[in-house]
Amino acid sequence: MSRAPNISSVVLPETFNSWFATRGWQPRTHQLELLHNALKGRSTLLVAPTGAGKTLAGFLPTLVDLSTLTPSALKKRGLHTLYISPLKALAVDIARNLETPVTEMGLPFTIETRTGDTPAHKRARQAERPPHILLTTPEQLALLLAHRNAHELFANLKTVILDELHALVTSKRGDLLSLDLARLHRLAPSLITIGLSATVREPIALQRYLVAQSHAPTDPAELISVLGGAKAKIGILKSSKRLPLAGHTALASMPEIYKAILAHRMTLVFVNTRMQAEFVFQELWKRNDGSLPIALHHGSLDVGQRRKVEAAMVSGKLRAIVCTATLDLGIDWGDVDLVVNVGAPKGASRLMQRIGRSNHRFDEPSEALLVPANRFEALECQAALGAVEAAAQDTPDARIGALDVLAQHILGMACADGFKPDDLYREICTASPYSTLSREDFDRTLDFAATGGYSLRAYEHFAKIKQSSDGIWRIATPRAAQQYRMNIGTIVEATMLKVRLGRMTKAGTPARGGRVLGEVEDYFAEGLVFGDTFIFAGEVLRFEGLIGNEVIVARASKGVDPKIPAYAGGKFPLSTFLAERVRAMLADEKTWKLLPTEVGEWLQWQKEKSILPKAGELLIESFPSGDRYYLALYPFEGRLAHQTLGVLLTKRLERLRMKPLGFVCNDYGICIWAARDLGEAIANGRLSLDTLLDEDMLGDDLEEWLAESSIMKRAFRYCAVISGLIERRHPGQEKSGKQVTVSTDLVYDVLRRHEPDHILLKAARADAALGLLDLKRLGDMLKRINGHLIYRALEKVSPLSVAVLLEIGREAVYGEAAEDILADAEQSLLSEAIG
Template identity: 50%
Template sequence: MSSATGIPSEIDAWFAGRGWSPRSHQREMLAAADAGLHAMLVADTGAGKTLAGFLPTLAAFCPSRLDGAAPPDGLHTLYVSPLKALAHDVQRNLLTPVEEMGLPLRIETRSGDTPSDRKARQRARPPHVLLTTPESLSLLLSYPEAATLFAGLQRVVIDEVHAFATGKRGDLLALALSRLQAIAPAMQRAALSATVADPEEFRGWLAPWGDVDSVALVQGEQGAQPHVGLLLPTEERIPWSGHAATWAIPQLYEQIAAHRTTLIFTNTRFLAEYIFQWLWDANELTLPIGIHHGSLSKEARRKVEGAMARGELRALVCTASLDLGVDWGDIDLVVQMGAPKGSSRLLQRIGRANHRLDQPSKALLVPGNRFEFIEAIAAQEAVELGVRDGEDFRPGGLDVLAQHVMGCACAGPFREAELLDEVRSSLPYAWVDEEIFARVLDFVATGGYALRSYERFKRIVKDKDGTWRLAHPEHAARHRLNAGIIVDNEMLEVRFRNGRSLGKVEEMFGAGLKTGDTFRFAGIDLEVESIKDLELIVRAARKSASIPSYSGLRLPITGTLAQRVREMIADRAGWARFPDDVREWLEVQDYRSHLPVPGRLLVESFPHRGLEYTTYYTFEGWNANQSLGMLLTRRMEERGLGPLGFVATDYTLAVWGVKPVEDPVALLSPDILTHEFVDWVQQSHLLRRAFREVAVISGLVERQQPGKRKSGKQVTFSTDLIYDVLRKYEPDHLLIQAAWADARQRMTDVGRVGDVLDRAAREIDHVQLDRISPLSVPVISMVGRENLPSGAADDDLLLEAESLASLAMRVEPLEDVGGD
């Protein structure tokens, strides 16, 4: 029987036995399921979101609800998470209540790390609850037994939905949900998140056919306000430039020693290794400190995760690999090294401490430079005010749709109209019409007009009765080997001679190594013994300062947080809360030039070391500023201004050349996004890079063949060759269209570039100075160092920045200080 709250007595008793009672949002999630509704839960970290998502599943297996009937058989619930580590963590935490209540539930995980024999057994005899990722779910749906496997599916729980719903992994999952709904029409969907900025948008994404009325919105109880502090230099000034914040290592080590367990977040894998090295060098007490990031081997990650779960580590340096939902109760301090880049991301990371709704999480922000200090303050206040940010939804990628179509064909024959109807029931693909879908099918069937004469691109065929099926059974195995959404640069396995794997480094880094070279990876100093195929064979070395760097798009500051930074800089009355050196920095900027204020674009021009510099204070993120720099230098070249280079940060773009920029308004006219943008993208590496990714995702180019994996050079050679053919003979090819969408939306942040141009068209402050300004010191100090990994050049950056600052902070005219 159920209690008065509708919760089965077994679950009520379990809560009572722990001195708890079900929270209101947990009861509402169960009530929504009982009413036959899908549900979107937004609740603070530590509020028991995962348990809330699983309560309907637990209830279905309670004897009081079964009323003498046999427990449900077969796969009952799917749990989908963005991270493998999160799925394993949830399995650990879910097993406890299941065992203590004595429920007849089998729970297993499935990911890329799961052994093949277990995967086969899961398809034949599935557990009641399967914890997986979007990619693994998509692969499961590609097997002929998928219809039988998922026929009785009752529930899908999507955890940390904000982390991937707006990207290509979200596209893949949305298509998988549509397929599951077609197989099991009664299936209920539930999504969980602590940091959704607009729950209504996510309700639309979650709902079949966008029917938001079928999705209950459940708001969680308010949690304790987190305690977020800033770590500042005790004697020195806040650095002008740099990102690694290594100035804070002595103080950070003191914090580690004073707390039970400290989780230290960095924004890149390079910085994780770099900060770990600095901490280890400072580890006089030999405290157990670990490292965790996505390029470490599965064994290394599991070892660290297990040590954290057992409370054996005092600190763990990590990346976004541990951003989401991992519940280690002994963590009592979270540290963010460098800029947080967004309030939602920061809140997510803060929530790893204490992980209880009624206890405040404790966090420290460690800014690397003065702009990052203001960004940290802005993020801190956004968290206090409950302001969230996030990425916008955009149309689903055609490359992902092509992969899904191929997966459906692997599962069995399908009819075009039926599959289109299924695809359109997902929000990302509601825009796809019959003509576009026919183009997708033609691409999967032939490769497109320019490639249809090549037999290897013929993967599906259409029978006389209109049914589509695989052209040959071997295409199914090849699809499953290569399917996926995450397309990293090609990696080299790092192994000891005995076969033990440490993880992977990018092929570009490994290609520069030779026998005898040393580098530090996974916290170990290593020497290269040999390079064989796609493996680096290494042995322990004495000492190395070299650390592998990883390419890829940088994490830009969100628009919401950037706006708060602008507002704080413009708010002179609020400067009183800043340290003296930051306040002085802004005061001298205000005296000598202007301040960048919301709604206006500040542009400064000044001579420096025999060249003419112009700085644009856009606050639109590194990707957008990098794109704007490429466009401006092209336009400057056309107008005879002799551009020589540019450098970008999240906040500023600096361009230098032979002649001064006297009219930035003309350079920033909106038509730059028509002619110049198209020409630049087509002639640059960006469109080729985007094409490489969509060609791999769509299945046109295979990274892996049975028993053999292609090198990055081989994949790039293949995609470049096909790209050149299509550009010449079929420029409107489906994948060229998909590559353009990626180049616009993700690689160039063209939308944010457009925002800069809009501001320039409305209100622009162009200030002509006799020398470098205080606000331009951080970006100008990076000139000549911008291609080095973040953190590697910090010492040089600091020296250069201090030299520039002595000139920039003088308030007297240049002629009174003896020149530049």
């Protein structure tokens, strides 16, 4: 325990004591502590590992409080507790688990869930006559708060329980939820909040999130943290084969992984991308002589198929599941006794949460196996092991609330019973992500929500919200209210296409027919040409054609290799924190003995042929190879930051007439190649590395590139949808042909040319900087390495650079000019004509 308040004063009602007793249980200290805080009216953050009875702890104050009511008081009680979860499946799961103690203690409480799947009539009834305990999602809560009688519905709300809070707060959903919490705090001022979370780096950020902020220093919520039970047993898999320099397949380790599965009851095999999931699944089945039930689970598979796998897992029918982050969150999927993490863990906190999935019995050790796929990853696995050992965390920083989410919330509040701007601004500033929101940004966002916020006041007649003479802003038309409700939420999915088995007719058009295997993002399908083969849903498939929004595929003949390897949904960049540990290991030769022999040899070799940077230094190497001249840098800052750096360095080299031709990067380093001799230019002083890597590249160079890049267009599209500028595409709608939409790329171009400082461009810029470019990290890095560059001019490739250069061909070259591709196609027309 972090602290031990006096809990001897906490007395559980007799019903509860005897229920615990019949179960052979004792209430745990943190459960009683939480009850103690709740009785004192204090909000609390409970940080505990899986299996510590977190959920029961969260609900205990509610159950105890409700049990003191007489039957008639209970009838009139109304909504007492809201439970918010990031996943609707989790809400349903928790409702089921809660039924057990409530039924066994004979407590006559009503417990209901409300998700997107809840029938409309039931939702309507819930808004009129709510249950005592309602389990729901952030989006449904927003809808309830936009209801006209929200103030009556929530007036007597006593408790809000926020589950998996660590996962919620790192996204725009967390921003939306914080705004809804701010509203709840106002509707029910004596409300307390209970946050349930896995271990995080800075619990204080979550403690602040749980309470209403004010100008005066505000006390954060109380913190109760439960340390992990038994220490996890984590090992790094030692393969009998030598680790390759590059690649992410971990092919060499498959026999050992299969052996580990054989030796355990139930294994979760975590991988980082869907492509890896498909690959590992196939490779395991190739070796599956014992015909073990091994299943596959990732976000693109058909929902029905996923549910089947989940059910089989809960009922103990499976021996292993190969899965991606879709299984990261805390649903209890059964009796897992081994977690295998294939590839680099990328972050210590993520790794610890994954490991926590094995062994839900709190006091027994979890068992986990890390499987590096290449030599860099071996370094990263070792670094992660050290971090887990030290119980160090690397969860992301607290967010600054997004303005597109604010715009959506403003519309919702206008749908409820309207607002005065001064009041709403004050209320919004009580939400911790928005506590530093400026009045100017608030006013501009309000203006945007009303009429688009353009300096050319063209749309006063078409306002979505209007201020009446009493100073209150209300929704202007029923259609505006309808549009708000249809477009709620902050999750903007890439347009997904269904993958369906089928075949071609003689006429050359695909015939519909077979079953749906799952979904792929449209950009993936866009790149496919007839006959391309790729792995999906555990099979090698051949692309036949597109019909409407379906990708028609056939099973490829046996032995055909997949041609397109790029289906890479969900790549995580290396966390800053692990990067630091990896850099420290490189610099400290004594730690190498912990690594597989070939990794130690590789580093030794690098030391002889070039040099290994000390912690805090950035190594840069130049070398010729073929008819090209290379520059290799090793910042260890993760793929996103490296991609941004690669684009900017290439631009600078272009301006210096060094004729850069391309670059490649991975999580660890970056290689640029050019037609001019870079090493010579550095030697004779025409190219200065200090200038090349000066922080000022994040100024004009960045802006100039960014304005035209598809990255900004993508960020803009998300912001346009979330803020309500354009409507979401709903299934089936695209066929009606009656859409009132314009491509957001066109809108972006027009807005950028005519009002470059519009609030929505500001929101898109903030998103791109944070999520897609990792600008903060890049900026920190450039600052850090200033004056700490070490440079080696080499005759040929260095051992470290080989591992980066081998990425060529695995990754699409960034920003290849559309004109080149068109010129190629034109050329092929010419050959057609001649031939």
